[in-house]
Amino acid sequence: MTTIERQRLTQYAHGGGCACKIPPGELEEVVSGLTGPGSPAGNAELLIGLDTGDDAAVVRLPGAADGMAAVATADFFTPVVDDPYDWGRIAAANALSDVYAVGGRPLVAVNLLAWPRDVLPFELAREVLRGGLHVATEAGCHVGGGHSVDDVEPKYGMAVTGVADPELLLRNDRGRPGMPLTLTKPLGVGVLNNRHKSTGEVFEHAVATMVALNREASAAALDAGAVCATDVTGFGLLGHLYKLARASGVTAVVDADAVPYLDGARESAAAGYISGGTRRNLGWVAPHTDFGGADEDTRLLLADAQTSGGLLIAGEIPGAPVIGELVPAGEHALVIR
Structure with a gap:
């Protein structure tokens, strides 16, 4: 076994993946009130920004052919x-996901190390x-250098620029009553990753779902005519769904029995492998949620801090389970049944 193989990188960080957000x-x-001014005449028009906490920034490029928009x-x-x-x-898959989540296509990335x-x-x-280059290449995205700093904790990711059709964007503020909710990856990577950090056990199926690109899911959503979506990452399913419901002015109803989980996720949750990020997610959405009869483990799994999770689409796409629906705004933004 080499020196590289012996290192347990997760032991050099206080948190892991998107649970460290x-x-x-x-x-x-922190970011309240920090939205910028309207676009000055002649400058790129900001189509998606900080207002609703969407997944990426999108600007319409003045003079671009076919009204092309840039995604960052x-x-x-x-x-x-x-x-x-x-x-x-x-x-890399996690960073690229933000582009796919708004209906874009990544073009170039730079490393952040x-x-x-x-x-x-x-x-x-x-x-x-x-590893980052491998996935970016799979996505057809150039990697053009980046930036590095000497730090006490290892960190890695990417800044990604892509393009999108400004008339065919997926946004988190376009949900309407009657739209079904579709989830394209199972939940549970958070508890499995926390178990990995604690015990050293390796969960290859969790790695496989995290490295899988959301490219096909994004394309399928656009092909189905969807206009509303978000990806499920560090704030968990409930956290990202709450942001979507709040931005869209609707209530989101989740069928807890329809939500898919990775093998071993429920057992790991029952064994207590819950990250601090997951507990904070649950505490944030709790005042806005009617949990019905959902037990504590189910609540925690629905709030599980995902890393490189799937897309949550207000619409149906082939091969992905429908886990709920959007309904007119009620007493709670989220309802678990």
């Missing part, structure tokens, strides 16, 4: 798995970057 309630307080996003996090190559693949250079060998960093 700033809690949603705290983040909203950035995402990075601490190690979610111990294998550096897998971490790189997961982080923070590395404890006196603690971890650069051979590991190279493997992380190699």
